[in-house]
Amino acid sequence: MKTTLVIRYIAVVCVAFTASCSDYLDAVPDRSLSVLTKISEYQQLLDNAQIYINAPGIAEIGTDDLYLTNDMWLATWVLPRNAYVWAADFYEGNTAVGYTSDWTYPYETIYYTNVVLDGLRRLEVSSAESDEYNEVKGHALFLRALHHYFLQEIFGQPYRPESASADLGIPLKLSSELSQTLYRATVQETFGQIVRDLQEALALLPENYQxxxxxxxxxxxxxxxxxxxxxxxxxxxxxxxxxxxxxxxxxxxxxxxxxxxxxxxxxxxxxxxxxxxxxxxxxxxxxxxxxxxxxxxxxxxxxxxxxxxxxxxxxxxxxxxxxxxxxxxxxxxxxxxxxxxxxxxxxxxxxxxxxxxxxxxxxxxxxxxxxxxxxxxxxxxxxxxxxxxxxxxxxxxFRGTRWTDLRRLNQDPAYAVTLTRTLDGTEYRLPPNSSNYTYPIPLNEIVMNGFPQNERNETSN
Missing domain, CATH: 1.25.40.390 (Serine Threonine Protein Phosphatase 5, Tetratricopeptide repeat)
Incomplete structure (x- = not known):
């Protein structure tokens, strides 16, 4: 299956490269950025905070740490409004709202980390440059793992030891090639890749903490x-x-x-x-x-x-x-x-x-x-x-951990909780281990790539 994972390409801020930003991506149609020839240029690419500074936040709205009045709820945009009540039809069947930055931002970051990792493999590195090379590679691996983890905890099914080898995780993007064939890895495969990236990063990054x-x-x-x-x-x-x-x-x-x-x-x-x-x-x-x-x-x-x-x-x-x-x-x-x-x-x-x-x-x-x-x-x-x-x-x-904590703690009946909302006389319930603890993949991704969609159930009584 050929994929074009939808990545919202930002206008990369020029970071002292030899070409202007407008020419930069045009010069490399497959977005490989292969014109980079120095380790320092790859470091500058990673140092552009706009590439990776955004983490998904939609799941925060579904936690039990906040509530909205009926007027506040009606006044908000469709995705946070539906996230608040764990709606089954999250995108309301509309591909026009079927993209969410909670999906595109992490994959955008992963794309650029793959550009760095693919580019570093093509460089000839002297012994004097090895420390710099290792630090840049370690940073890229860390970022790729972090953003795959963010995606997994929203769009992948929760980790359950007994079923992780069959449960659906996320598409793992491990190359900057846009023609890469992708599929939804299992939860076990997803976490396996995250851990491998982090273990490799650990061996490469410097001891000192700045x-x-x-x-x-x-x-x-x-x-x-x-x-x-x-x-x-x-x-x-x-x-x-x-x-x-x-x-x-x-x-x-x-x-x-x-x-x-x-x-x-x-x-x-x-x-x-x-x-x-x-x-x-x-x-x-x-x-x-x-x-x-x-x-x-x-x-x-x-x-x-x-x-x-x-x-x-x-x-x-x-x-x-x-x-x-x-x-x-x-x-x-x-x-x-x-x-x-x-x-x-x-x-x-x-x-x-x-x-x-x-x-x-x-x-x-x-x-x-x-x-x-x-x-x-x-x-x-x-x-x-x-x-x-x-x-x-x-x-x-509000640190992005509560949703994950609910997903794992709900697996133990002693610590499981049912979340409820009441809006305009209608009660919405999210019971422990509900399939609605996994957000649906954006509709355009389903249409374009044929990924299996996450099951969702009605939450209103």
């Missing part, structure tokens, strides 16, 4: 991403190994007391961030109300309450104030707070309750007003895990 450049991959960031991926795969031992390796290289946590009196997170540089990337901008335009249960879970001494949220004067409802990015655009990147939470969850699941509480308390003592924090204690292993999962939700709010 906080001044949060837009380049590092060993610490790669360990953090592997920890996230293995947590998704429910491989807690490997997730913990990579969390420990990451924190062994870089373990900085912000003291939220230092943010007083404004309690705004620093922007553009947050010292906890290992790799920075923003979500596609669905959320800021919605200005959603924070879920009341989530908001109530922050005590008054919890500085995250006044850092992340503010009460709207007209309605008294909690809204987004500043997110982890330092603004109102969510971040889906990697940071040390998430790594501590990965470590805590893995330790809890592996029976190390003391270690889990130690990780959790180290994070929380940086989040509470000075002198007010009492270390969290738990009696039973189940209580330990529940405390960790609650703090994970509170800390990583």
């Amino acid at each position: 906080t001044a450049n949060m837009f380049r991959a590092s060993k610490a960031a790669t360990h953090a991403l592997l920890s996230r991926v293995y947590l998704t795969l429910q491989d807690y031992e490997k997730s913990l190994d990579h969390a420990d390796a990451c924190l062994g290289m870089y373990d900085v946590l912000l003291d939220f007391n230092d943010l007083a009196p404004s309690y705004n997170l620093p922007s553009p540089h947050n010292a906890e961030v290992l790799f920075k990337i923003r979500q596609v901008g669905h959320l800021p335009g919605l200005n959603p109300i924070i879920d009341p249960g989530l908001y109530a879970s922050y005590s008054d001494d919890d500085l995250r309450k006044n850092t992340f949220f503010q009460l709207q004067e007209s309605s008294g409802t909690p809204r987004i104030k500043t997110l982890y990015s330092g603004g109102t655009t969510p971040m889906s990147g990697l940071a040390t707070d998430e790594v501590y939470l990965n470590s805590a969850e893995c330790r809890a699941r592996m029976g190390d309750s003391d270690g889990a509480m130690r990780d959790l308390n180290k994070l929380l003592e940086h989040r509470y007003a000075a002198g007010s924090f009492d270390p969290v204690a738990a009696v039973s292993p189940d209580e330990v895990l529940r405390k960790v999962l609650l703090e994970r939700r509170k800390e990583l709010v």
Whole structure:
């Protein structure tokens, strides 16, 4: 099957190449960008943040961290409106809205990483250039893995150990050739490729972590991403190994007391961030109300309450104030707070309750007003895990992890939840393990490439 995966080609900002941007792609009709002849040129291509800065954000709207009034819901665009109620006919049968930047942005990034990887293979590299070559290649592999992971967690079926070898993942794009034959890999194949790319990147990237450049991959960031991926795969031992390796290289946590009196997170540089990337901008335009249960879970001494949220004067409802990015655009990147939470969850699941509480308390003592924090204690292993999962939700709010967490936690009846919305008298329900936890592939991709579509069910009563 011949494919033309729809990639929204951006007008690449000229990055000191020898040709102008307008001539650049025209000179290489197959978009291979094969006129690049230096390692530094490939690095400059990766350093153009516009190529990879956007992560999918549509799944955030389907989580239980927010809600919309009926008027707010009706006023929004078709895709976020349907995402909010997990609609079966997500694109409303219309190929005109059948493209979403949540699909095109990641594949655009993957295309450019493949341009770099294919181009590097054609270069003759001297021994003096080997470190630079390895760093650029490692960065490209990291980005390809990250964006395949983003796509898998929205358009691929959830990872289930018993059926991953048969469940449908995503099309894996591993070459810049536009004529490449593509198919939907299985979930097992998809994650296998993601892990292979990250393991190779880990061997290539430098040991040092530069906080001044949060837009380049590092060993610490790669360990953090592997920890996230293995947590998704429910491989807690490997997730913990990579969390420990990451924190062994870089373990900085912000003291939220230092943010007083404004309690705004620093922007553009947050010292906890290992790799920075923003979500596609669905959320800021919605200005959603924070879920009341989530908001109530922050005590008054919890500085995250006044850092992340503010009460709207007209309605008294909690809204987004500043997110982890330092603004109102969510971040889906990697940071040390998430790594501590990965470590805590893995330790809890592996029976190390003391270690889990130690990780959790180290994070929380940086989040509470000075002198007010009492270390969290738990009696039973189940209580330990529940405390960790609650703090994970509170800390990583609007960070692109909640949808994935719901997909994996729903597989255990003890932690499964049914999500509900009520709009204009109609109730919508998303039960645990619903097929609607997987978003439909854009309709034009189905029409052009014949990919099997994801099953969707009605959610309204």
